[in-house]
Amino acid sequence: MAPPMSASTFLAVLRAEGVTVAEVGDWRHHNRNHKGPWGPVHGVMIHHTVTLGDAHTVQVCRDGHGALPGPLCHGVITKDGTVHLVGHGRANHAGLGDDDVLRAVIAEKGLPPSNGADTDGDRHFYGFECENLGDGEDPWPEAQLEAVIRAAAAVCRRHGWSQRSVIGHLEWQPGKADPRGFGMAWLRERVGQRLTG
Incomplete structure (x- = not known):
């Protein structure tokens, strides 16, 4: 059981891992906590946005869209x-997923197939x-992939988690495809190398 990092600690561990960070508005107090608790936290979830353009992508991820408020x-990891x-x-990113996956x-064991949607992932x-x-053709620049690896490793390192605490949205919720364009097994291997290297 791990309480979430404070905003200041979150920022510090990302920078300590060599991540280039941009702070967007009053991000430290921008959340959905009125909809339910955040924590205990158990892992890191990776998504793709289905958007292009840094400014547009960041704005959508901050503010949300339609019936899904931001x-x-x-963190939004842009191409650079x-x-x-x-x-x-609390953020609207994980949604309901499989309790077996959370366990x-x-x-920190291998993931079972996600075949249920009964557990609040936004909390954890x-x-x-x-x-x-997310079409399988849009490229993933090396700088972006390195940032994904470093960001995930930073959170895992701070909480004492292994790479098995990093999952994709597609491994959490049935019907999801993200992230598409690289494999989660590959990503976990790279995060593990960074954590031990």
Whole structure:
């Protein structure tokens, strides 16, 4: 059981991991905490945005859209490798997912298939949205992938988690495809190398 990091600690651990960080507005107090608790936290969830353009992507992830108010994550990772902090606290990113997956993340074991949607993921995961169309063709620049690895490793390092605490949205909620364009097994391997190296 881990309480979420404070906003100041979150910022500090990202910078300590070598992440380029941009602070967006009053991100430290931008959240959905009135809809339910944030924490205990158990892992890091990676998404793609289905958007293009840094400014547009950051704005959508901060403010939300339609019936889904922002923030839609804690950090937006743009193509240039910058992590734009848009929220701290509960964010609309994970939605309902599989309790068996959450138990596997907590135990740091291999993930079962996600076949249920009965557990509040927004409460338990840090969320990073990554600028990408998610069509399998939009490229993932090396700077962006390195930022994803470093951001996930930073959170894991601070909480004493292994790479098994990093999951994709597609591993949490049935019917989700994100992130598309790289494999989560590959990403966890790279995060593990960074944590141990």
